Amino acid sequence: MYDIHCHILPMFDDGSESIDESCAMAELAFQSKVKGIIATPHCNGEDLMDADRFRAMCDMHTTLRAKLAERDIPVEVYLGMEILLDDSIYEPLEHDALLTLNRSNYLLVEFPFDDNPDHVRALLKAVCLRGYRPVIAHPERYDFVQSDPEMVFEFLDREYVLQVNRGSIMGRFGDNAKRCARWLLDGQLAHVVASDGHSATHRTPYVFDCYQYILSKYSVEYAEVLFHENPQRIIGNRPILPNC
Numbered sequence: 001m002y003d004i005h006c007h008i009l010p011m012f013d014d015g016s017e018s019i020d021e022s023c024a025m026a027e028l029a030f031q032s033k034v035k036g037i038i039a040t041p042h043c044n045g046e047d048l049m050d051a052d053r054f055r056a057m058c059d060m061h062t063t064l065r066a067k068l069a070e071r072d073i074p075v076e077v078y079l080g081m082e083i084l085l086d087d088s089i090y091e092p093l094e095h096d097a098l099l100t101l102n103r104s105n106y107l108l109v110e111f112p113f114d115d116n117p118d119h120v121r122a123l124l125k126a127v128c129l130r131g132y133r134p135v136i137a138h139p140e141r142y143d144f145v146q147s148d149p150e151m152v153f154e155f156l157d158r159e160y161v162l163q164v165n166r167g168s169i170m171g172r173f174g175d176n177a178k179r180c181a182r183w184l185l186d187g188q189l190a191h192v193v194a195s196d197g198h199s200a201t202h203r204t205p206y207v208f209d210c211y212q213y214i215l216s217k218y219s220v221e222y223a224e225v226l227f228h229e230n231p232q233r234i235i236g237n238r239p240i241l242p243n244c
Contacts, residue, residue: 002036002231003029004101005082005108005137005163005194006205009039009060012053015198019067024200026068026075032208036076036235038101039064040108043081045088048097057099078102078235082137085109085123093130100132104237106161107132117144117151124160135161135234138196140168140180149183156189161230161240163192166210167203185218188243192234193226 007015008025016022029037039061047053061079068075080101083089092098100107107127111120120142127134139145139152139162152162167173168181184190193214197205207227214223230240 001032001034001207001211001227002038002235003034003195003197003205003207004038004080004135004192004231004234005040005165006037006197007039007041007082008037008077008197008205009041009057009064009079012041012057012060015041016200019064021200022064023067023071023073025197025205026073026077028200029195029197029205029207030073030075032206033211034075034205034207036078036232037205038078038080038108038235040080040082040101042084043099044084044086045090045092048081048083048089048092049095054099080108082108082110085111085120085127086115089123090126093126096130098132101135102235102237104234105131105133106135106234106237108135108137108163110137111142113141114143117148120144121154124158128158133159133161135163135192137163137194138165138168138177140164140184141173141177146176146180149180152184152189156243161191161234162189163194164190164226165196166193166207167196169193169210169213172203185214185222188218188222190226191240191243192230194231 010016195205
């Protein structure tokens, strides 16, 4: 399995606080049969224009990979960002300052949870005009999707990728997110499930319980698409499989 959304890069956001914690997160991921993780630190428009921060992220990525090898933790870590789409994004877009998922054309994006649909549409259009393919992080957690879940059909028509959180499916983010996430799964509308892991002790990158839930509730084929096939295709910059 592969995890395309995880805050495992230490000391850059509200995720891992140290190299040791990042290694512990990678070990948990490995225990849940994850072979590869994309490190996706939170970034906003101001962060994206900070060249020193970007270099430090790249250096830490190299350091973390070396430490995992030293400790014989067989998890590959790739680099990306989880980018907050708001009005501060236009300048970084103009400068092509956005780091995609493992240098693919897939861009992991999120919004303020209380954003409005028209604003979201405009931001996503701007991203697409620059040649990126949006991967919408945890659509089930946004107020505008919870109040009108069928809005995701518009996202699907535009070929946006829908990434559902393991925690939403398992009930960590409340009933509304759980209900919306499972509605997406019931319709086989989700493309990817990811951990959105932040820590080795809570919101961890352990995903095997969720994989087993989807295996028992739906099918081995859909579980493999969500946790293996489509994440691997994103990492390799290949077209994802369409919704079943």
